Amino acid sequence: MGRNMAVKRVNAFVLKVDPVRENSQLVNIFSFEYGRLKTLLKAGRQSAARRARSIEQLSEYEILIYFRETSELHLISQFSIIKDFHRIREMRYGLFHSIAIIEHILKLMPLNEPSEKIYNLLKKSLIAIEGGCDARVVYLLFRLYLLKHLGLLPQTEVCTSCSRKLSQDAYYVPYKGGLVCAECFNGEENGSIFMKSSMALVKLLRSLSSLSLNGGFEARIGDELLRDANRLLDFHISYHLDVQLKSTEFLRF
Ligand SMILES: [Zn+2]
Numbered sequence: 001m002g003r004n005m006a007v008k009r010v011n012a013f014v015l016k017v018d019p020v021r022e023n024s025q026l027v028n029i030f031s032f033e034y035g036r037l038k039t040l041l042k043a044g045r046q047s048a049a050r051r052a053r054s055i056e057q058l059s060e061y062e063i064l065i066y067f068r069e070t071s072e073l074h075l076i077s078q079f080s081i082i083k084d085f086h087r088i089r090e091m092r093y094g095l096f097h098s099i100a101i102i103e104h105i106l107k108l109m110p111l112n113e114p115s116e117k118i119y120n121l122l123k124k125s126l127i128a129i130e131g132g133c134d135a136r137v138v139y140l141l142f143r144l145y146l147l148k149h150l151g152l153l154p155q156t157e158v159c160t161s162c163s164r165k166l167s168q169d170a171y172y173v174p175y176k177g178g179l180v181c182a183e184c185f186n187g188e189e190n191g192s193i194f195m196k197s198s199m200a201l202v203k204l205l206r207s208l209s210s211l212s213l214n215g216g217f218e219a220r221i222g223d224e225l226l227r228d229a230n231r232l233l234d235f236h237i238s239y240h241l242d243v244q245l246k247s248t249e250f251l252r253f
Contacts, residue, residue: 006069008064009062009065010029010032014056014060025054027076034114035109037065040074040075041054058085060085065077091135094135097138101142108243125142136226140229144209156178156179156202159179161184169199173194
């Protein structure tokens with residue numbers, strides 16, 4: 001170990017594992033103590049048996065890391081499992097939504113910024129899915145809470161053009177950052193995308209956005225409302241965060 005390294009123990013979720021040369025793996029993690037980190041797991045002289053117990057996406061581990069001062073890529077020295085969410089891996093629907101949740105952390109949380117709230121939110125969300133809550137509801141709530149944490153919730157209280165309180169069907173217009181009332185909406189403005197939003201959807205987003213950053217995972221929401229709410233957030237995230245999420249494509253339901 002060189003002088004420029006510090007060894008630290010962290011609790012972390014594995015967000016993504018990519019094989020790199022010489023049987024090593026690039027492992028993106030979200031740690032409780034330091035936020036999102038890029039790490040390298042070297043194959044070294046591990047036995048075949050040890051390699052078989054390799055580090056897995058979605059699971060939570062205790063990891064011993066050599067932090068390098070001169071690089072963004074830190075080194076994994078040892079790891080041991082805390083929770084493997086093995087029941088989620090047997091749920092087709094639950095697994096897709098869990099992977100989608102993980103992808104949001106990977107693409108929306110900045111490097112090296114710890115957040116106890118978001119770490120706990122991630123853990124609670126996965127536990128809720130594993131425990132049999134509707135994965136679509138958990139996914140929707142997770143995204144709203146994450147957007148709230150990032151200060152990027154869509155505006156659902158008032159019309160973003162005339163500031164009047166919304167009281168009937170409205171239109172979600174991404175470049176306005178929220179909803180526009182029927183009177184202010186003048187068709188496909190500048191050819192931009194928009195989405196007609198029922199008052200039921202507006203009310204749902206409003207009430208969910210006002211919840212504190214945990215719980216509510218047992219809520220029951222109708223299929224159509226759920227689909228529309230998640231679709232609106234897909235628009236919102238891809239427009240405002242300039243991020244394309246692979247998971248939103250395979251979750252068209
Ligand atoms: Zn208006």
